[in-house]
Amino acid sequence: MPRIKLLDARLANQIAAGEVVERPSSVVKELLENCLDAGANSVEVDIEAGGAKLIRVRDNGCGIDKEDLLLALDRHATSKITKLEELEAVKSLGFRGEALASVASVSRMSLTINSQAQGSGWQTSNDSGNGEFALSPAPHPRGTTVVVRDLFFNTPARRKFLRTEKTEFNHIEEVIKRQALSRFEVSFQLRHNQRVVHHLRAGQQMMERERRVAQICGPAFMENALHVDAEAAGLRLWGWVALPTFSRSQADLQHFYVNGRVIRDKLVGHAVRQAYRDVLYHGRHPAFVLYLELDPANVDVNVHPTKHEVRFRDGRTVHDFLFRTLHQALAEVRPRTHAVVDLAVSESAPGQLASQQQMPLQQHYRPAQPVSQIGEQMAAYRSLHESVLDSAVETLNADFDPARQEQQAQHLENSSANPLSHLSTKLTSEASEIPPLGYAIAQLKGIYILAENSDGLIVVDMHAAHERITYERMKAARLSDGIKRQPLLVPQAMAVSQKEADYAEQFITVFQQLGLEIQRAGDESLVVRQVPILLSRADIEQLVRDVLADLIEHGSSDRIQSHIDEILSTMACHGAVRANRRLSIEEMNALLRTMEQTERGGQCNHGRPTWVGLRMADLDKLFLRGR
Numbered sequence: 001m002p003r004i005k006l007l008d009a010r011l012a013n014q015i016a017a018g019e020v021v022e023r024p025s026s027v028v029k030e031l032l033e034n035c036l037d038a039g040a041n042s043v044e045v046d047i048e049a050g051g052a053k054l055i056r057v058r059d060n061g062c063g064i065d066k067e068d069l070l071l072a073l074d075r076h077a078t079s080k081i082t083k084l085e086e087l088e089a090v091k092s093l094g095f096r097g098e099a100l101a102s103v104a105s106v107s108r109m110s111l112t113i114n115s116q117a118q119g120s121g122w123q124t125s126n127d128s129g130n131g132e133f134a135l136s137p138a139p140h141p142r143g144t145t146v147v148v149r150d151l152f153f154n155t156p157a158r159r160k161f162l163r164t165e166k167t168e169f170n171h172i173e174e175v176i177k178r179q180a181l182s183r184f185e186v187s188f189q190l191r192h193n194q195r196v197v198h199h200l201r202a203g204q205q206m207m208e209r210e211r212r213v214a215q216i217c218g219p220a221f222m223e224n225a226l227h228v229d230a231e232a233a234g235l236r237l238w239g240w241v242a243l244p245t246f247s248r249s250q251a252d253l254q255h256f257y258v259n260g261r262v263i264r265d266k267l268v269g270h271a272v273r274q275a276y277r278d279v280l281y282h283g284r285h286p287a288f289v290l291y292l293e294l295d296p297a298n299v300d301v302n303v304h305p306t307k308h309e310v311r312f313r314d315g316r317t318v319h320d321f322l323f324r325t326l327h328q329a330l331a332e333v334r335p336r337t338h339a340v341v342d343l344a345v346s347e348s349a350p351g352q353l354a355s356q357q358q359m360p361l362q363q364h365y366r367p368a369q370p371v372s373q374i375g376e377q378m379a380a381y382r383s384l385h386e387s388v389l390d391s392a393v394e395t396l397n398a399d400f401d402p403a404r405q406e407q408q409a410q411h412l413e414n415s416s417a418n419p420l421s422h423l424s425t426k427l428t429s430e431a432s433e434i435p436p437l438g439y440a441i442a443q444l445k446g447i448y449i450l451a452e453n454s455d456g457l458i459v460v461d462m463h464a465a466h467e468r469i470t471y472e473r474m475k476a477a478r479l480s481d482g483i484k485r486q487p488l489l490v491p492q493a494m495a496v497s498q499k500e501a502d503y504a505e506q507f508i509t510v511f512q513q514l515g516l517e518i519q520r521a522g523d524e525s526l527v528v529r530q531v532p533i534l535l536s537r538a539d540i541e542q543l544v545r546d547v548l549a550d551l552i553e554h555g556s557s558d559r560i561q562s563h564i565d566e567i568l569s570t571m572a573c574h575g576a577v578r579a580n581r582r583l584s585i586e587e588m589n590a591l592l593r594t595m596e597q598t599e600r601g602g603q604c605n606h607g608r609p610t611w612v613g614l615r616m617a618d619l620d621k622l623f624l625r626g627r
């Protein structure tokens, strides 16, 4: 073992940076937090090359005294707390005194400050690259500018982990948006490669706040959101929650703040999910912007270096409060209600709740539609695809070859007269000609087809089998004919975020292939002009939003395809032969033959088996018959 030595300060800082500075956006996060802690009401962020080349954050906060400037760059140097008791009730975003030291150790950094209303400022930088900071006068209005160049230039391992300029910038954008949602009184400006990407004006009025939320989360979120504001047991929860019908395919529109701090917390996530549970389709994610306020002494923020996690002193109460507030807010929703939920009133009139719980779920595009709607859909589909549907039903009879019918009739005669003699003939000469599902013998209770094959008995669930056949035929027809589309009588305009609009534009041909004709109509709006016929009754807006979320997250989406399949499947289910319908032997045989030719013919659309076989050996066992 080598001797033990103290790490030098620079190396220690670089190691600490490993925890705090993962990528350019983490630098932006730390610098923004410092601006907000300094009481700034205006923050400007300049980024070049996704932040790898340059990050400049400028604020009009309190600045730093010249005497403290060099100290601010030391590890464990902070103006925010001095003793443990203060940590226990900390109100500032920072308190660890690590960020500047960490960032400085893995970049070329400069700080320009002025703590006075007048006078010029001071600058310090380690541009020399040897880790030393020098002090010199420099003009600066009251406030602070931090410039970080060439991030990770001296830690190549970290630099290698940087993604494309676009990806890194997206992360930065996210950080700014999240922070901007927490401080309506601060204006934020973000530029990338000299271009203004976001300019968010300050404003504390309700309308100004809602304007910012709409700018960040998209206007549609705001239009579909309920405003919540509730207080109990020293806790206050306020903000906006989207109606269940505005659910997302990804958990990408969820912002939660505890005392102004951006957090991701299991307990919070659970309480919110639970509140949405009986109103949200399985696999969907709610959208919300929520602020929890409580006595800082009741929440521990010193849980993780990036301070994304917190620990509540009384987690139970917090969970309960969140759940009850949101659950109640959602229970109050009537179709197309956007009013502020007045919890005080509803508490005094609990009897009204039950009747108001009706959710506008049928607007949702997912397949759980009321049967009447499916009927209508089928009618529409039938008129356009008559041949497909009919052939699906008719082939059950039409696939029948008269020559083989005779042969089959022969078999049937044999089998009904003397199954064993039939079996022996089969075993000798015809075994290879007997189709896998054999020949129908009888129908049981109008539900099952009994058939005999070379191994023994086959039992077929008529409805399940027909359903699968119909479904597969519909899919095949769609594949060969392409997705049928239909122009909308009134093109549907939709408000989206700029990012979503960018993606829609970029993937315009992908949408076209899926039968959707979309155009960009402005910075933050799209127009849908054509939709797949099968989806003409679906919630197209929701579908487009989901596809965009998929594209942004994964770069691809199979949502439209699978949604069309889901509809076909539902239609197939409703179109399939019902129980108790008597089929002739011929019809049954036709069904068996078609099953054999159908892909996935072994299970119905819901995954249940369409047939089971009982071999002679199995039957022998049932009768304890030795051979």
Ligand code: ADP
Residues within 6 Å of the ligand: 030, 034, 035, 038, 059, 061, 062, 063, 064, 072, 073, 077, 078, 079, 080, 093, 094, 095, 096, 097, 098, 099, 100, 101, 143, 144
């Ligand atoms: P922390 O924020 O945890 O205190 P930092 O390393 O981020 O640690 O910052 C160290 C100190 O530098 C802060 O405590 C604060 O006094 C000062 N400081 C940093 N950035 C700013 C800023 N933008 N405006 C004013 N003071 C700042």
Ligand code: MG
Residues within 6 Å of the ligand: 030, 033, 034, 094, 095, 097, 099, 100
């Ligand atoms: Mg800090």
